[in-house]
Amino acid sequence: MGALDLKSVTKSFGTTEVIKGVNLEVAEGEFCVFVGPSGCGKSTLLRIIAGLEDASGGDILLDGKRVNDVAPAKRELAMVFQSYALYPHLTVRDNMGLALKQAGVAKAEILKATDKAAGMLSLERLLDRRPAELSGGQRQRVAIGRAIVRTPKLFLFDEPLSNLDAALRVATRIEIARLHRDLGATMIYVTHDQVEAMTLADKIVVLRDGRVEQVGSPMRLYNDPDNTFVAGFIGSPQMNFLKSAALGQMGETTGIRPEHLNIRHGGPISGTISHVEKLGGETLVYVRTEPHGLLTVRLFGEHDYGVDSTVQLDIEPSRAFHFDADGKRLR
Amino acid sequence: MGALDLKSVTKSFGTTEVIKGVNLEVAEGEFCVFVGPSGCGKSTLLRIIAGLEDASGGDILLDGKRVNDVAPAKRELAMVFQSYALYPHLTVRDNMGLALKQAGVAKAEILKATDKAAGMLSLERLLDRRPAELSGGQRQRVAIGRAIVRTPKLFLFDEPLSNLDAALRVATRIEIARLHRDLGATMIYVTHDQVEAMTLADKIVVLRDGRVEQVGSPMRLYNDPDNTFVAGFIGSPQMNFLKSAALGQMGETTGIRPEHLNIRHGGPISGTISHVEKLGGETLVYVRTEPHGLLTVRLFGEHDYGVDSTVQLDIEPSRAFHFDADGKRLR
Amino acid sequence: QTTLTIESWRNDDLLIWQDTIIPAFNAQHPDINVVFSPSAPAEYNAVLNSKLSAGSAGDLITCRPFDASLELFNQGHLADLTDLAGMANFSDVAKSAWQTDDGSATFCVPMASVIHGFIYNADAFAELGIEVPTTEAEFYAALDKIKADGTYIPMAMGTNDQWEAATMGYNNIGPTYWKGEEGRKALIAGEQKLTDPQWVAPFEQLAKWKDYLGDGFEAQTYPDSQNLFTLGRAAVYPAGSWEISGFNTQADFKMGAFAPPVAAAGDTCYISDHTDIAIGMNAKSPNAEAAKVFLDWVGSPEFATLYANALPGFFSLNSTPVEMQDPLAQEFVSWRGKCEPTIRSTYQILSRGTPNLENETWNASANVIRGSETPADAAKRLQDGLASWYDPQK
Amino acid sequence: MASKKPVRWHIAVFLAPAVLVYTAIMIIPLFGTLNLSLFNKGPDGVGFVGLGNFATLFGDPRWSASFWNALGNNAWFFLIHMLVQNPIGIALAAILSTPRLRMAAFYRTAIFVPTILSFVIVGFVWKLILSPIWGIAPGLLDIVGLKTLFAPWLGREEYALTTLALISVWQFVGIPMMLIYAALLSIPDEILEAAEMDGITGSSQFWKIKLPLILPSIGIISILTFVGNFNAFDLIYVAQGALAGPDFSTDILGTFLYRTFFGFQLQLGDPYMGSAIAGAMFGIILLGVCVYLFGIQTRLRRYQF
Amino acid sequence: MAKSRSSTGRTFAAHAILITWTVIALFPVFVTVINSFKSRRAIFADPLALPWPEHFDLVGYTTVLKQGDFFGYFQNSMIVTVVSLFFVLLFGAMAAFALSEYRFKGNTLLGLYLALGIMIPIRLGTVAILQIMVAGGLVNTLTALILVYTAQGLPLAVFILSEFMKTVSDDLKNAGRIDGLSEYAIFFTLVLPLVRPAMATVAVFTMIPIWNDLWFPLILAPAEEVKTITLGSQIFIGQFVTNWNAVLAALSLAILPVLVLYLIFSRQLIRGITAGAVK
């Protein structure tokens, strides 16, 4: 239970096609993360899978069964909405417990399940409040709690952690990973957070403008992107794209990740430092170069570089990616 | 114009005190970031500054003038709401232009201003849509656009980038920084993102449960936290807290950031690897130790460590922080 | 050029006034413009009272008989017309409905009275071989015969609207039992009571009618009754003479009329020849002169002829006899010669207090016909109600 | 919430037009009239009688019998509306608000049409339909084999009021329907979608999600029904006349008041007793409204979406 | 919304219920309309017979059109209804906004005060109102009717609208305040558009009694030039004889304009007007 298969799924709102033929297989128990720029259709795809939106074309198969016309309630999945969509008239506890109550689960069990979810999400003290009395992050946690108490076979999470602070985010992320392991549930998860995507995913789906650009394991996408889009999208800070010609490299564009660009006296690329960002554990140095434009160098630890000083950069050739004029990877 | 001064500000909802006496000075033109766990009162404080909530006690001074009783509209500030609060019946353009129109700005100028903001936020193609037809990230961008077209002296941002993808987030972050520089405007910014906080802030305010824990520049907080809470909150992944006694260090607890914990054969702390997270540019190794519990080691680049293998860890003593039993820093 | 506005409840007469009466008046008085402005009859009293109180009422006011108009006069809304020249054309009886109790002042020019009786479907009577009844026995025999035949509903009357039962039932046949004016005056004087046999008798008659009414008469409305009769489904219709013009246009069979039957052949018959409509002047009218000119003309035989012929069934109260064309109307008016006329028993003085005797009579008549109250109970209730406020009856 | 200290003129500006027009054209005339309830005609003209009229209304057995009869009938009239009109209205609105329902606009309009009709038509057509004479209702009942159930309902004391109340329900069901429909529309789609995901669909979605969210609107329609019913007049008046037959079995406060205040037929209008009745009605309705405003409304949570 | 979310069974049931009630709702209307095309005789001979072909009779309509200036009456009714409606909605919404948005002393009491008007039949104030109009020289003007109907419609409008205004998100109004919108601008540009469904509802409720009212036209403006359609139709209701063809024809015609107004307003009942406003 829980395997998902999308076959040439399309979706239009009026005349604008938002999902442009998506094919995707998610195996049972897999953790699949959707990433992509804002507005590329992640939420829409999630809603189509949930049955909240009709696909304009194509088939949605759950466990091999076509479910295009099956009601959301019958698909046995749980969803965390990007907008939370909490029941405003119910307390936190009732928000989380309603689905179970509807399913006829015994009171004591509902209590146990909601208590457990509340504990997991540090919501214990808020159980009797209503959504209007919660902070943004608290609401988001309630929305997550509502999904997980039901322990269905397929979870859909739409940016579930975006409003949480770092500590809570790590904690919740780990909880979700554990849930995934324990339940063997299939999960589809939308996020903009690189760390979440890299750490949680069995499989990352990179979407762009309603199309799947590449599907693969996190490290696969990181180390072997198919095109400039995926290369640029996976990894933060973004990959630097340099002009191959000026470097004497093959292809049109050479991609090199900020962590593989070093500041080395006498390096082949020279430029001036335009900006330095100190993040504590690492330092980002932005170097303006000709003809490559602004390049990002990521350094481990704290470093002091003076803005406007001239530096030379060096690339690790083994870590460079080459792309043709269309952005396609040359291997 | 734009300096803010909070004096013993308190706020209660019914009987629960949510803001418990906050004192804070923000100088004119300063970029001040509020961080803190979910539900600690960041949004509430922002709303008090905006005049949307009445403070239960204390004074709010803008440019030295007490504004407790001044209407929000008169405070000349712009705000991005955590819930976006877009005008559902207006198009994206009108959402952004309404304030200017209200201020009697000429049509042509409004058009210019909205076009500029739209360009900045990649909203050009969406100008004629209504909020209901936008994705979550697009809505958030409209909310930001609405604030920035007005270029007032004080900006309040409540997690403005939480729903944006990495690339857009970086781009918008840079725009906000530029805006800050160009306008010389004072900005108060709530975020959960370490990178945003560290890169944008002149001053970070760490809140906890309605109280200010520490105020200071990003590197100050990173390198010189006052207590375990701040130490743990700033920096991601979180600082490791070890038992001082077992290490022969002073105080009760010794804090060491993951990037300052090294895997070194023969190191003083030994443990087994429980989990490895590869993020591409860096690798996080989770090591279970006695008596310190799970410690995080952050390594630059990609590394292969076998789960369950035994490793020894070494701390950089100069980077260690010492805290007493109450969590207060020992210097 | 002055304009006079007439307040009236006679929506029905709008065309007659516009096409016949006003042009006739204008032929003599081209300088007086007259506007006939009726309102719906049910609201007339309330509307008129409000307008008079606020001072926006028209110059000429159509008068209901007795207390409704008397009250207006007492409040100073109606002008005293005692000295109007045209008043000389009316008998005291005609004027009595629009006079103060002592008869010292008259405030409306009488226009018409209506007579009660029964209209019947002459074709049906002929078909069933029924003679026009004159006595109670003949009356019920006729009804029985119609009922037995089954083609026609014997009598068209319903109790839904209540006033049908009281006006076309009780006040139609009642005078025969309480002997017209004699009983009515005795009641006012307190010499008879409503519980006396002559006052209970009409209710007893009504109670018998139940069997001759159509199915579901309880929910039958007044227009239903009219339609039942004019569509030829009912044979006898307890009527007021005002029905004549309507029935003439609607029924496509021959009609006849008979007066309320008497107990035994040769008894004196009594009819209700009720003073019903008059016209007075708004005391605050700015056009009093013109209004008086008009009222004078209303008192003239010319008006009487016009009106009575335009509205067969509304019989002139003018002392000058009026020549009428309509045979049915002629039949009705002929009873004036044969029978003793009286007016409706409840109208003068007796409906001044609470409970209102007229309204109670509606209710009682309907109840008695429906069988939900016995004649004796109904009479007792009316008597108690009357006695509760009317001193001579205490 | 805006701050409190400066004078907030805008509040006055927002309120002024309504308060002025309303006070001048409604409150002053109405209370001028209600004031009459403290006066009455005595032997020496109109004089102040204090609560004397009310003493008569409740003390004099004739007046009080009529009053209690009217009040009782009115209560029954109201009860039928609450039990029939409002549930039907809510149910229809709930069905109509089903997303993607075809012809919804047609149904909505059709159901609302009776509300548009003037009482004259309503009275005429229902009397025509229910008339035992012209055969529509008996005929229709005959078709379904229930002819024996037919009775001249409007003419029977035991049925007339209920029949009229049901006619009124027929006519006005569009009003709760519209209000509830508008309230249902303001529930955000996402919340309903979340419910769908939770397996709360169909009627349980109505009971568990929609109903709690529209409770304030149900409160409103209840109080509007209450106020409307206790002020009702026209339907009874056009169907049964001011005497509200048969035998006053359909007499409600509105008709009782009309007869007394404006008079009817030979009965002269009595503004003094009429005002006393109006005062009593006003008291009853005010009591109901206060119970609603202070007792119920504050307890019905409103949710901002 | 997805078709996967609508089951055929439930859709069928929904249609069945709606059709049933539609039939119940429309049957009497149908009876009215068919009979307006028949002669009196035909109406009562067989009220359910279709007016086609042998019963067809336009006598009702010809009578109506012959008698009085019916188009003028229509126009008067339209003016009175629309103008009153405008003021009721404007003033009512303004007052409702003040009551629901601001806390001030006497807020609840003022709300109650404004609701008093729905508790007493306004007819009782007739004489005083008429006196006001006489004093103001407004008798037989449409202005008099507009004033009365505005006053009469306000209580209900305030009552209903203030309830709906409370559901408009505070964040949204606050966003407006921060944007420098005055309270007036917040009301007119933000709140009013968002309570459109409620405004439409109130408009419909207010319009019907105004359109169908007989009393005040009769008292305040009975003159021919200012007669409303309802009053105009009354001419056919006589003391003893009612011209049912004409009444039915006139009132059937009178349904049309209100129906049009209703359709216009009910288009404002749009699903999801606040969608996408807040997270």
Ligand SMILES: Nc1ncnc2c1ncn2[C@@H]1O[C@H](COP(=O)(O)OP(=O)(O)OP(=O)(O)O)[C@@H](O)[C@H]1O
């Ligand atoms: N209207 C209210 N009634 C009662 N409690 C409230 C209300 N609004 C907020 N709170 C509580 O006040 C606290 C602070 O809320 P606030 O929204 O300021 O948090 P926050 O720091 O912005 O959190 P987050 O990061 O999750 O957005 C929370 O615990 C919240 O539950």
Ligand SMILES: Nc1ncnc2c1ncn2[C@@H]1O[C@H](COP(=O)(O)OP(=O)(O)OP(=O)(O)O)[C@@H](O)[C@H]1O
């Ligand atoms: N109801 C609608 N009508 C028209 N366009 C819509 C509608 N809903 C979404 N869209 C458009 O469809 C595209 C995909 O939207 P979707 O919500 O799936 O994006 P997303 O990938 O979830 O973005 P985000 O990361 O910002 O949430 C967007 O460009 C959006 O503007």
Ligand SMILES: [Mg+2]
């Ligand atoms: Mg999305």
Ligand SMILES: [Mg+2]
């Ligand atoms: Mg917040």
